[in-house]
Amino acid sequence: MFKDYNMNQVILPLDLEIKLQKNDIAYTIHDLVEQIPDKAFSVFLHETGCPAYHPRMMMKVILCAYTQSVFSGRKIEALLKDSIRMMWLAQGYEPSYRTINRFRVNQEVQDLLRQCFVQFRCQLVKEELIDEEAIFIDGTKIEANANKFTFVWRKAIEKYSANLVEKSNQMYDELLANEIIPEIERESMEELTTQELEKVLEKLEETVEAYDKKIEESEDVSERKQLRSERKTPKQYRKRFKDYATRK
Known part of the structure; x- marks a missing residue:
């Protein structure tokens, strides 16, 4: 039925x-x-x-x-x-x-x-x-800078922030150990602040400029070559700390 x-x-x-x-x-x-x-x-x-x-x-x-x-x-x-x-x-x-x-x-x-x-x-x-x-905060992606393809994700920030702190601290210790820059005053030993990163960057700039001056004044070819080789390390640190300061 x-x-x-x-x-x-x-x-x-x-x-x-x-x-x-x-x-x-x-x-x-x-x-x-x-x-x-x-x-x-x-x-x-x-x-x-x-x-x-x-x-x-x-x-x-x-x-x-x-x-x-x-x-x-x-x-x-x-x-x-x-x-x-x-x-x-x-x-x-x-x-x-x-x-x-x-x-x-x-x-x-x-x-x-x-x-x-x-x-x-x-x-x-x-x-x-x-x-x-x-x-109330949701997980919406936020457009950053002027690039519509550049987005800042909250989870990514939380994940890489700790990594940034660890790497910057490690590199700062290497700079002191290798006597590339003098020690700077720090508010905390746990994390380098944005201002402290900029201070490290300034010290690296001074170190690179000092090498530039020595290379310019030297007339010995082998000495100039040696100085250029030594200058590579602080220049590499300068590039990375500049990136860290921007990301911070």
């Missing part, structure tokens, strides 16, 4: 709300947009021409689509035809993708989105779902 299924039988339109679960995202979006004052939508009102779709409905439809990771105007239009929550929010209206796109590029919509964010945050604070003074 099968359950009754008859496509030819006339039925009354179904109230779509009864098909939604009690905790459906559509209710949250509905409540959020309804809290926006009416005066915020007055800029969309026109006295002439064909009556426009209500901006409250358009906001609900777009926000609901975004929660489902749907951003294309054509796909939002398609959802209005086959998604129960979208049909309920639009109350049966089916704006075209052109209408949807024209609405969301409107400058006034930017102010509406700001109000939505404020209302949403106030609602979360009121229901004690977030702390009003809390600052």
Whole structure:
């Protein structure tokens, strides 16, 4: 035996709300947009021409689509035809993708989105779902410098920061052991600060300049060759400490 299924039988339109679960995202979006004052939508009102779709409905439809990771105007239009929550929010209206796109590029919509964010945050604070003074940090990559392909990752920073400290301390000890530079004053023996790295870099610059001066003043070919060979080590340290100071 099968359950009754008859496509030819006339039925009354179904109230779509009864098909939604009690905790459906559509209710949250509905409540959020309804809290926006009416005066915020007055800029969309026109006295002439064909009556426009209500901006409250358009906001609900777009926000609901975004929660489902749907951003294309054509796909939002398609959802209005086959998604129960979208049909309920639009109350049966089916704006075209052109209408949807024209609405969301409107400058006034930017102010509406700001109000939505404020209302949403106030609602979360009121229901004690977030702390009003809390600052939330996610794992978003942050564009660095002016290069759009250069990103700073939080995990990478945490991983390589300790490595940077260890290497810079080790190289500083080597400089002192080999008497390449004199010892500098340090705040802590655990880690070289940015200022201390710059001091080490200055000392290395002085050492390299001293070698340059000796090479320039010497007329002995073998001596000049020997000095150039000795100069390579502080120059290599200078290059690496310059990199460390920048990264620090």
